[in-house]
Amino acid sequence: MKSTTEYLTFNIPARMGFMNITPRVEENVRSSGVREGLVLVNAMHITASVFINDDESGLHEDYKKWLEGLAPFDESPQRYAHNLTGEDNADAHMKRQVMGREVVVAVTDGKLDFGPWEQIFYGEFDGRRPKRVLVKVIGD
Amino acid sequence: MKSTTEYLTFNIPARMGFMNITPRVEENVRSSGVREGLVLVNAMHITASVFINDDESGLHEDYKKWLEGLAPFDESPQRYAHNLTGEDNADAHMKRQVMGREVVVAVTDGKLDFGPWEQIFYGEFDGRRPKRVLVKVIGD
Amino acid sequence: MKSTTEYLTFNIPARMGFMNITPRVEENVRSSGVREGLVLVNAMHITASVFINDDESGLHEDYKKWLEGLAPFDESPQRYAHNLTGEDNADAHMKRQVMGREVVVAVTDGKLDFGPWEQIFYGEFDGRRPKRVLVKVIGD
Numbered sequence: 001m002k003s004t005t006e007y008l009t010f011n012i013p014a015r016m017g018f019m020n021i022t023p024r025v026e027e028n029v030r031s032s033g034v035r036e037g038l039v040l041v042n043a044m045h046i047t048a049s050v051f052i053n054d055d056e057s058g059l060h061e062d063y064k065k066w067l068e069g070l071a072p073f074d075e076s077p078q079r080y081a082h083n084l085t086g087e088d089n090a091d092a093h094m095k096r097q098v099m100g101r102e103v104v105v106a107v108t109d110g111k112l113d114f115g116p117w118e119q120i121f122y123g124e125f126d127g128r129r130p131k132r133v134l135v136k137v138i139g140d
Numbered sequence: 141m142k143s144t145t146e147y148l149t150f151n152i153p154a155r156m157g158f159m160n161i162t163p164r165v166e167e168n169v170r171s172s173g174v175r176e177g178l179v180l181v182n183a184m185h186i187t188a189s190v191f192i193n194d195d196e197s198g199l200h201e202d203y204k205k206w207l208e209g210l211a212p213f214d215e216s217p218q219r220y221a222h223n224l225t226g227e228d229n230a231d232a233h234m235k236r237q238v239m240g241r242e243v244v245v246a247v248t249d250g251k252l253d254f255g256p257w258e259q260i261f262y263g264e265f266d267g268r269r270p271k272r273v274l275v276k277v278i279g280d
Numbered sequence: 281m282k283s284t285t286e287y288l289t290f291n292i293p294a295r296m297g298f299m300n301i302t303p304r305v306e307e308n309v310r311s312s313g314v315r316e317g318l319v320l321v322n323a324m325h326i327t328a329s330v331f332i333n334d335d336e337s338g339l340h341e342d343y344k345k346w347l348e349g350l351a352p353f354d355e356s357p358q359r360y361a362h363n364l365t366g367e368d369n370a371d372a373h374m375k376r377q378v379m380g381r382e383v384v385v386a387v388t389d390g391k392l393d394f395g396p397w398e399q400i401f402y403g404e405f406d407g408r409r410p411k412r413v414l415v416k417v418i419g420d
Contacts, residue, residue: 044395
């Protein structure tokens with residue numbers, strides 16, 4: 001069994017934002033030499049996500065509005081006890097649970113085995129600082 | 141390491157619906173010959189899910205009502221900018237994030253290593269057309 | 281390829297609660313002898329979750345309140361058809377979908393390859409009875 005581990009760093013210049021990281025993951029899969037296996041891609045921070053969906057800017061705006069409705073940003077500890085710690089990002093910990101921490105993608109014939117519209121995104125909910133994503137490829 | 145890749149096609153005759161696909165995945169695991177490993181089962185479309193829960197029709201009705209409350213169908217671009225593209229399925233992209241894209245299940249002694257009530261479902265949020273699910277088994 | 285399978289049992293003394301199970305998973309990874317690979321950790325029950333987030337008690341209280349808002353406990357079958365079966369836990373099946381069934385974590389150099397704050401939690405939404413979590417380590 002082969003395996004490779006890469007750490008990608010992203011710095012989103014806003015509190016919330018989405019970035020298509022598919023080309024970076026494809027590059028990691030290619031350089032791993034794995035032909036058949038799995039690739040795990042996960043946020044290493046707990047106020048960020050890795051998820052698979054559509055690369056369409058309208059949809060990304062919809063996601064932002066929708067997530068803000070489900071778990072509004074509010075720095076006050078009246079709404080979120082977590083913010084008693086001095087943090088202001090309790091909402092980001094919730095948004096990340098909705099969007100998920102990680103994806104596992106099949107590697108078939110040396111490539112990401114994707115449907116027609118699948119793209120991998122880094123999702124940031126407490127940005128404006130560098131954060132890391134782990135890419136682990138295993139297989140033969 | 142052994143690995144097999146199968147593509148299953150489903151056509152749900154409604155916008156939203158759930159289908160128990162456990163027997164199909166069991167068949168793929170059996171024919172893979174893998175005794176110890178993992179199986180990845182994922183929707184290849186971004187308005188559909190694969191998830192694990194209970195095969196109980198009342199619960200499935202509850203899921204539909206609940207998801208409709210969290211992300212209502214609305215074809216107008218006033219609610220969802222994604223629908224400016226000519227699509228009417230922005231809500232489906234949200235419902236799928238709540239229910240998830242994929243499951244990873246342990247294969248132990250040649251079988252899906254499941255708790256008493258675990259069953260694998262295909263979840264459709266923009267149906268009435270054929271869509272694919274990928275099943276990748278890896279292990280020894 | 282090496283692989284090991286362990287079943288952990290937890291009994292949360294409340295309907296809803298979160299427990300840091302990272303040390304147990306670390307122990308399983310260590311005893312597996314796997315240096316490079318993946319570990320799957322999943323709830324074997326469909327009203328429970330395994331997820332990765334912060335070990336901060338204020339945040340856990342926030343999660344409880346937030347999940348209760350998204351999918352309120354209500355034993356009546358008027359709100360949830362699932363409760364016509366004699367169960368009272370339809371809400372727990374929804375809370376579990378938001379928080380997720382499983383996590384897949386990279387094993388690198390014999391250890392969980394984690395960011396600075398990542399911890400693995402068992403999330404219970406219909407507790408006061410023993411339930412199991414599966415830990416499957418695969419790799420070399």
